[in-house]
Amino acid sequence: MKVVWCITGAGHLLRESFDVMKKLKEHGVKITTLVSRAGEEVVKMYGLMEELYSISNNTYYEELIFEREHPYSAPITGRLSLGKYDYLISTPTTGNTVAKVVNGIADTLVTNAIAQAGKGFVKCIIVPVDYVEGVVTTRLPFSINREKCTLCKACMEVCENDAIVENFDETFSKSFMEIILSKCIGCGKCKEICQYDAIIEGKEIKMRVRKVDAKNTKKLNDLEDTVVLKNPYEIMDILLKRQKNYKLTNFKRH
């Protein structure tokens, strides 16, 4: 089975999505991954880039496509219009991408792929991070606990990407260390070296799911041949059932 997997710039459900991708690959599913510009930044911050390269290792139908390298027409999406894939899966899907999709906008790698899938009669499975109005608990990438930090700067020295800087808080007339997330690759070396346990990986935060985003998610159900799921793990059931039937049918034919 061949699928296109779209990753957009959401931290929420990101690790869970990777978990499902890895499990499906173990079951022989070929995954071509498309990554939005924000998706690339966020995957890096959460330290998942290496995993991504091992899931889509740039062989035939297992290509890894970054929007940064294919900014405009993204010819790879032509495979979707030609119906070459069994499914297009998008998870995690940001509120931004969902808003564009439900309004028929196709001006990014992922929104274009979803549009081409629709035109090519390819089934879509979309997992929006904003499912219903309310509050969700999500995890941040790396951050620094200012109360525990002693400004020893060991983290700054060990960081190969200059992602940790010293800053000054005018209000409290106090220096503090800060992680510049756009430079962070989530390697965790700062956490390893910190003697004061001041580096936090995956701090939990509560986020509001806004009315507008929940409303857009509902509109996804109007797209042809599209299933909207709350949790990436639900993808396993759909695909593995289909994979089993596919194998059985082929077996009977021979």
Ligand SMILES: Cc1cc2nc3c(=O)[nH]c(=O)nc-3n(C[C@H](O)[C@H](O)[C@H](O)COP(=O)(O)O)c2cc1C
């Ligand atoms: C660390 C981090 C985590 C983010 N998590 C989310 C998220 O969970 N949901 C969301 O809708 N946007 C999230 N964003 C914001 C999106 O990346 C931003 O809206 C971006 O424009 C989305 O572009 P895309 O839809 O093309 O990927 C996050 C940004 C950062 C830096």
